[in-house]
Each structure stands twice: as C-alpha cells, then as structure tokens.
Amino acid sequence: MSLLTVGSVAFDAIETPFGKTDKIIGGAGTYIALSSSYYTNDQKIVSVVGDDFPQATLDDLKSRGVDIEGIQIKQGEKTFFWSGKYHNDMNSRDTLATELNVLENFDPIVPESYQGVEFVMLGNLAPAVQRQVIERLSTRPKLIAMDTMNFWMDIAWDDLMETVKMVDVLIINDEEARQMSGEYSLVTAAKKIMGMGPKYLIIKKGEHGALLFDHDSVFHAPALPLESVFDPTGAGDTFAGGFIGYLAKSGDISFENMKSAVVAGSAMASFCVEKFGTEALMNLTQADIDRRINQFVKLTDFNMETVI
Amino acid sequence: MSLLTVGSVAFDAIETPFGKTDKIIGGAGTYIALSSSYYTNDQKIVSVVGDDFPQATLDDLKSRGVDIEGIQIKQGEKTFFWSGKYHNDMNSRDTLATELNVLENFDPIVPESYQGVEFVMLGNLAPAVQRQVIERLSTRPKLIAMDTMNFWMDIAWDDLMETVKMVDVLIINDEEARQMSGEYSLVTAAKKIMGMGPKYLIIKKGEHGALLFDHDSVFHAPALPLESVFDPTGAGDTFAGGFIGYLAKSGDISFENMKSAVVAGSAMASFCVEKFGTEALMNLTQADIDRRINQFVKLTDFNMETVI
Numbered sequence: 001m002s003l004l005t006v007g008s009v010a011f012d013a014i015e016t017p018f019g020k021t022d023k024i025i026g027g028a029g030t031y032i033a034l035s036s037s038y039y040t041n042d043q044k045i046v047s048v049v050g051d052d053f054p055q056a057t058l059d060d061l062k063s064r065g066v067d068i069e070g071i072q073i074k075q076g077e078k079t080f081f082w083s084g085k086y087h088n089d090m091n092s093r094d095t096l097a098t099e100l101n102v103l104e105n106f107d108p109i110v111p112e113s114y115q116g117v118e119f120v121m122l123g124n125l126a127p128a129v130q131r132q133v134i135e136r137l138s139t140r141p142k143l144i145a146m147d148t149m150n151f152w153m154d155i156a157w158d159d160l161m162e163t164v165k166m167v168d169v170l171i172i173n174d175e176e177a178r179q180m181s182g183e184y185s186l187v188t189a190a191k192k193i194m195g196m197g198p199k200y201l202i203i204k205k206g207e208h209g210a211l212l213f214d215h216d217s218v219f220h221a222p223a224l225p226l227e228s229v230f231d232p233t234g235a236g237d238t239f240a241g242g243f244i245g246y247l248a249k250s251g252d253i254s255f256e257n258m259k260s261a262v263v264a265g266s267a268m269a270s271f272c273v274e275k276f277g278t279e280a281l282m283n284l285t286q287a288d289i290d291r292r293i294n295q296f297v298k299l300t301d302f303n304m305e306t307v308i
Numbered sequence: 309m310s311l312l313t314v315g316s317v318a319f320d321a322i323e324t325p326f327g328k329t330d331k332i333i334g335g336a337g338t339y340i341a342l343s344s345s346y347y348t349n350d351q352k353i354v355s356v357v358g359d360d361f362p363q364a365t366l367d368d369l370k371s372r373g374v375d376i377e378g379i380q381i382k383q384g385e386k387t388f389f390w391s392g393k394y395h396n397d398m399n400s401r402d403t404l405a406t407e408l409n410v411l412e413n414f415d416p417i418v419p420e421s422y423q424g425v426e427f428v429m430l431g432n433l434a435p436a437v438q439r440q441v442i443e444r445l446s447t448r449p450k451l452i453a454m455d456t457m458n459f460w461m462d463i464a465w466d467d468l469m470e471t472v473k474m475v476d477v478l479i480i481n482d483e484e485a486r487q488m489s490g491e492y493s494l495v496t497a498a499k500k501i502m503g504m505g506p507k508y509l510i511i512k513k514g515e516h517g518a519l520l521f522d523h524d525s526v527f528h529a530p531a532l533p534l535e536s537v538f539d540p541t542g543a544g545d546t547f548a549g550g551f552i553g554y555l556a557k558s559g560d561i562s563f564e565n566m567k568s569a570v571v572a573g574s575a576m577a578s579f580c581v582e583k584f585g586t587e588a589l590m591n592l593t594q595a596d597i598d599r600r601i602n603q604f605v606k607l608t609d610f611n612m613e614t615v616i
Contacts, residue, residue, distance in 0.1 A: 089492060184397060187535045208516040211533060220530040220607050225519060227495045259610040293612055299528050300608050302567040304601055 001142070003043040003248040004114055005032045006133050007123025007237070008103060009053070009071060010080035012277060013096075016231050017088050024277040025057050027080065028123030028147065031234035033066050034281040035241025035268045036121070038289060039249040041065025044114045046133060048102045050078040069111045074102045090229050091206060110136040118251070121244040122146040123237060127156055127163040134166050143253050145169035145244055146198075147236065150179050165197035168253075171240050173204045186211060187218070200258065202243070204236055212255075212262050219259045222299060224270040224292070231276045235269045238281065242268030267292040309450070311351040311556040312422055313340045314441050315431020315545070316411060317361070317379060318388035320585060321404075324539050325396050332585040333365050334390065336431030336455065339542035341374050342589040343549025343576045344429070346597060347557040349373025352422045354441060356410045358386040377419045382410045398537050399514060418444040426559075429552040430454040431545060435464055435471040442474050451561050453477035453552050454506075455544065458484050473505035476561075479548050481512045494519060495526070508566065510551070512544055520563075520570045527567045530607055532578040532600070539584045543577045546589065550576030575600040 007029025014021045029047045036043060044067040049058075051073060058068050078101040086093045106129055115138050122130040124147045134144060146167040152160050153176070164170055170193065174186060180196075181189035190201050190213040201213045207229070209222040243258075243265035250257055270292060271280045315337025322329045337355045344351060352375040357366075359381060366376050386409040394401045414437055423446050430438040432455045442452060454475040460468050461484070472478055478501065482494060488504075489497035498509050498521040509521045515537070517530040551566075551573035558565055578600060579588045 185533075185535050185537070187533045205516065208513065209528075209530070218533055218607060219610070220517075220533070221610070222517070222528040222530065225495045225526055225528070227493050229493070256611070260612050263610055263612060297612065299526060300610075302527070302529070302571055302608075303564070304568050304571060304605065 001040075001042065001118040001248050001251045002116070003036060003040055003119040003121065003244060004046065004117040004141075005029055005036065005043060005121045005123065005241070005244075006046045006108065006130065007032055007121075007125060008080050009045070009047040009049050009057075010082065012081070012233060013083040014231055014233050014276060015085040015096075016090065017086065018228075018230050019276070021276055023081070025054075026082065026234065026277060028125075028234075028237040030061075030278060031237035031272070031281070032121055032123050032241035032244070033061060034064070034278055035238040035265075035272075036245030036248070037064040037066060038268065038284060039242070039245030039264070042248070043067065044070055044117060046070035046108050046110060046114070048072040048074060048106050048108075050102050051075050053079045067113070070109060070114060072109060077102045084233070086232065090232055108133050108136070115139070118142045119244055119248040120144045121240055122167070123240070124149050127152050127159040131159070131163040131166065134163075142251075143168050143247060145171060145240065147171045147240055148176070150176050153179050161196060167198050169200040169202065169258075170198040171202040171204065171236075171243070173206070173236065177201075177203045190218075200255075202262065204239060206232070206235075210239070210262055210266060212258055214255050217255060219255075219262065221259075221262045221266045221296070223266060224295060224299065226270065226273065229273045232273050233277060235272045238272040239265040239269040241265070263293065263296050267296060309348075309350065309426040309556050309559045310424070311344060311348055311427040311429065311552060312354065312425040312449075313337055313344065313351060313429045313431065313549070313552075314354045314416065314438065315340055315429075315433060316388050317353070317355040317357050317365075318390065320389070320541060321391040322539055322541050322584060323393040323404075324398065325394065326536075326538050327584070329584055331389070333362075334542065334585060335388065336433075336542075336545040338369075338586060339545035339580070339589070340429055340431050340549035340552070341369060342372070342586055343546040343573075343580075344553030344556070345372040345374060346576070346592060347550065347553030347572070350556070351375065351553075352378055352425060354378035354416050354418060354422070356380040356382060356414050356416075358410050359383050361387045375421070378417060378422060380417060385410045392541070394540065398540055416441045416444070423447070426450045427552055427556040428452045429548055430475070431548070432457050435460050435467040439467070439471040439474065442471075450559075451476050451555060453479060453548065455479045455548055456484070458487050461487050469504060475506050477508040477510065478506040479510040479512065479544075479551070481514070481544065485509075485511045498526075508563075510570065512547060514540070514543075518547070518570055518574060520566055522563050525563060527563075527570065529567075529570045529574045529604070531574060532603060532607065534578065534581065537581045540581050541585060543580045546580040547573040547577040549573070571601065571604050575604060
C-alpha cells in the first residue's frame with residue numbers, strides 16, 4: 001500500500017570517535033525514505049530543500065521509487081543543516097550547529113497526486129507542521145505514525161498534544177518517553193502516553209532495543225549486538241522507515257504484524273549505524289536484509305517447553 | 309541433577325525510594341539457593357554465618373530441599389552485613405556499610421556428602437575462595453558457573469584470572485564486562501572475556517535484559533518491563549539461581565537449553581525486584597512461575613514469515 005513520508009531532507013556534518021565527515025546528506029525524511037524503500041516502492045515524500053541541495057540525491061530517491069513531487073526546492077534559500085559530535089560511548093552527543101534555513105517557515109505542500117495515501121510516517125518536525133500535513137490529506141490514512149523529540153516537549157507542548165491525538169503510533173526514545181510522561185518506569189510512561197491519544201507506542205532504547213506497546217500487550221525487540229557502532233546518526237529514522245515500510249508492504253496493521261515491523265525496523269537500523277551517514281543504506285540487497293532478520297530470529301528464539 | 313551453591317548467607321539493610329528495611333536476610337548464596345529451589349530440590353550450599361544468624365532461616369532453606377551441612381556457624385563471630393541506598397532511578401546505589409565479619413577469613417568446607425555434585429554456582433566471593441571450593445571437589449562437575457564483581461577486578465585480578473580459567477560460565481553485568489575487557493562494545497568484550505577461559509558468558513544488563521554468548525552465537529533475553537521496581541537487591545543472584553537451577557533440573561548444558569535457562573533466570577529476577585529483599589522468593593507457586601515464563605514468551609515472540 002502507498003506510503004507518505006514527511007521529514008527533513010538535509011545536510012549533516014558528523015564527528016564520532018571513528019572519524020569526521022564534511023557536509024553529507026542527512027535528514028529524517030531521507031533516512032526514513034531510504035529505509036522504507038527496501039520494503040515498498042509505492043512511496044511519496046513531503047519535504048523542503050534549498051537550491052544548494054544536489055539534484056543527484058533527489059534523482060537517487062526517485063530511482064528508488066520515491067515520488068519527490070512533494071519536495072519543495074526553495075530558490076535563494078539554504079537547506080537545513082545539522083552538525084554534531086558523539087562522545088566516546090556513542091550514546092550521547094553534542095549539537096555543534098543547527099541551521100534551520102528552509103525549515104524555518106516550512107509550509108508543507110501535499111500534491112494532489114498524493115491524496116488517498118494509506119500509510120503516513122511523520123518524521124521529527126515541529127508538531128504544528130506534522131499536523132498541517134494530516135489536515136491537508138483529504139481522506140484519513142489507514143495508519144499514521146509519528147516521531148518527535150524532547151525539544152518540542154520543551155517549546156511546543158500544546159501543539160504536540162494536539163498532534164499526538166491525531167496519530168495511531170508514536171515513536172520516541174526512552175528519555176523522551178520519560179520526559180513526556182513524567183514517569184521513570186517505561187510501563188507506566190507508556191500507559192500515560194497512550195492516554196494522550198496514540199493507540200500504539202514504540203519506545204526506542206538504542207543499543208537496548210525497542211518496546212512496542214498497545215493497551216493490553218508489550219513486545220520487546222533487541223538491538224543486534226554489534227562489534228562497532230560507527231555512527232548512530234539516523235538510526236531512529238531508519239528504524240521508523242523499516243517499521244512503516246514493512247507495514248505498508250503487508251497492509252496489515254494488527255499488533256502481531258507490528259511486532260514483525262519493529263524487528264524489520266531494528267534490522268534496518270542495525271545496518272545504518274555500521275557506516276557514516278546514509279552510506280550503509282545505499283546498496284543493500286534483499287539477501288543482506290534476510291540474513292539480518294535471521295540474526296534477529298536466532299538472537300531471540302528460545303523454547304521453554306522442555307522443562308516448564 | 310545435584311547442584312552446589314557457594315555464596316554469602318548474610319544480613320542486608322536496604323533503603324530505596326519506596327522505603328527502608330531493618331536488618332533483613334540477604335546474601336548471594338541465599339538468593340541463589342532460594343531461586344534455584346524452585347527448579348531443583350537436590351541442592352547443597354557452602355557458606356558461613358555467625359552465631360547471630362537466625363536458625364529459623366537455615367531451617368527454612370532446609371525445608372526447601374537445600375542441604376545446609378556446608379554452612380559453617382562461627383561461634384562468637386558475626387554474620388556478613390551489607391547496607392546500601394538506591395538512588396531514585398534504582399539503577400545505581402551507594403554502599404553505606406560493609407562488615408565482612410565471618411567472610412574475612414572464610415575457609416570454605418566442602419562436606420564429604422557433597423562430593424560428586426554435578427552443577428556448581430559460585431556466587432560473588434573472593435576469587436581465591438571460589439577457586440578453593442573447585443579444588444576441594446574430588447571430581448570435576450559437569451558445569452561450573454561463576455559470578456564476580458568489579459571490586460575483585462580492582463584488588464584481586466591475578467586470582468580472578470586463575471579462577472575464571474576453571475569455570476564454564478561467567479555471569480557478570482555490562483559495566484563489569486567493560487571493565488574486565490577494557491572494551492566498550494559488549495560483543496568485543498565478550499570475545500576477550502571468553503578468551504580468558506570461560507566457554508560461555510552471560511552479560512546482565514539490569515532492566516535491559518541479559519545476553520548469553522558462546523564462541524559462535526549470541527542470545528538476548530529481555531527483562532520483563534515492570535511498572536515498579538521496588539528493590540533491585542539480589543536480582544543478579546536470583547537470576548543466577550534460576551539459570552543454574554533450570555540447567556540442573558534438565559541436566560542439559562547445550563547452548564539451546566542455556567537460552568531457556570537465561571529466560572528462567574530472568575523470570576525469577578523479575579519476581580525478586582517486586583518486593584524488598586528475599587520476600588518475593590518465599591512463596592511462589594509453579595503456576596506463578598509458568599505465568600511469568602509465558603509473559604517472556606509473549607514479550608519476545610514474533611513471526612517474520614509473512615513478508616520476508
């Protein structure tokens with residue numbers, strides 16, 4: 001089924017203990033679309049870039065089956081830029097620069113040809129912008145998933161509350177879940193957050209995996225234990241892309257299938273962190289992905305019937 | 309098959325954000341034996357207490373099928389005492405008091421009737437004492453598992469290296485694995501640590517679950533997401549007790565069965581943290597344990613055959 005991704009298409013400059021990049025391609029929308037393109041080629045994107053953004057990258061997205069009609073190219077303006085430096089443990093980072101540029105007054109345009117889209121993934125953006133996209137869809141999609149971050153909890157709480165009411169799945173990390181709920185226990189936090197609107201909540205825990213909640217159940221997918229994490233940038237977006245892509249491919253939004261989608265997202269994220277930026281997502285094969293999924297199956301499979 | 313637990317039988321005083329205890333029963337040996345008693349009643353313990361230790365507790369262990377002939381009662385001496393205070397996040401704690409008392413010169417006696425034991429769980433103690441127990445066994449057990457802590461890495465590294473060479477399974481937490489290996493990645497850490505002797509390594513990650521490694525494979529068991537963690541004291545020992553008890557009950561030391569044993573240990577640990585001290589381990593039923601195991605099955609079960 002068709003998928004719409006909304007999110008930044010941007011430049012990043014990244015420093016990790018393993019090296020440093022110049023300006024490279026980044027942005028939540030880019031990571032989501034690249035990741036989900038391995039599951040569906042019926043996808044569209046809403047975003048905005050400046051006239052400094054390489055046409056080759058847009059063409060590349062197109063060649064992966066992403067309809068880019070909804071990417072506005074603002075003449076005389078610059079693309080969103082983020083720069084950050086990871087600490088030695090790779091679990092925390094300092095932001096060195098955030099230049100909003102074209103995102104500052106982003107008015108998302110939903111092309112007429114996008115109407116009727118069935119799955120929507122709202123990447124991290126101002127909650128008011130995310131809401132605008134939903135409001136500009138003439139029919140309610142089958143499933144809307146949304147990412148956000150603590151920044152919006154700090155400065156746009158009311159907007160955030162209005163937007164989360166409109167989505168089916170919220171995807172945030174453990175720290176954000178704790179801030180959003182004011183609860184330390186993730187189980188209690190999940191209950192409170194689902195009380196704010198979303199029927200499903202995914203709490204990402206980085207190297208510790210991810211939890212999927214609905215009102216009755218919880219599912220845990222581990223992260224793949226890796227020898228080296230090269231660059232965590234985009235891992236959360238790549239997870240979201242794998243998750244929504246898997247759902248869109250199957251069209252099945254049952255909790256059972258969402259569990260598989262969480263594993264699909266975790267597998268895609270495990271590739272992402274193995275190289276700088278989007279590099280690891282550029283040339284995966286179906287066999288690579290199948291092998292990775294099998295590693296998750298082996299990692300979590302056990303059989304307790306022998307004794308209990 | 310028969311199981312020998314070696315570890316402290318002691319007093320604790322615990323303070324958490326939820327409350328504070330007087331001197332209560334604690335000790336690694338106590339937690340391990342209580343936990344494993346739900347899987348096997350063919351078990352023995354080697355430990356030492358002072359004459360201040362309640363006979364009723366020793367009788368209680370006996371009533372659970374634990375042979376206590378190997379617990380020395382030192383007249384005129386006091387039992388080991390530990391006191392600690394947990395921080396608000398329950399993930400870190402300050403030690404308020406450690407009174408070694410009878411543990412200071414602990415010379416572990418292995419009664420003749422214990423000889424021929426098939427499974428051994430060495431709770432956290434000085435590595436030289438752990439080794440003495442192994443050396444005092446006339447036949448090599450089928451499986452020896454061992455816990456340790458960063459304290460011994462700091463002050464008794466050579467002893468620790470000598471002892472880990474003699475065991476099959478080492479059980480430590482993530483912080484200890486990083487310290488022991490000097491590696492941040494747990495995968496790299498695991499390889500280095502298995503290079504020090506043990507064929508299997510379990511890395512406990514508290515609320516994030518546990519990893520089981522051998523040279524070729526890795527398995528991940530999550531911790532059960534809980535609404536409230538009341539008191540983490542003894543959770544690691546309770547995990548070890550469930551793990552070794554499950555193995556001893558089945559007699560099967562394949563990697564496949566160790567995976568189930570890790571889940572059994574995780575289930576027991578999930579009970580432990582729900583009440584103060586050993587309280588939650590006193591009156592479990594088989595039905596309680598079965599239900600908890602089923603929660604782990606549901607928590608981790610997914611089926612990827614639909615799309616991939």
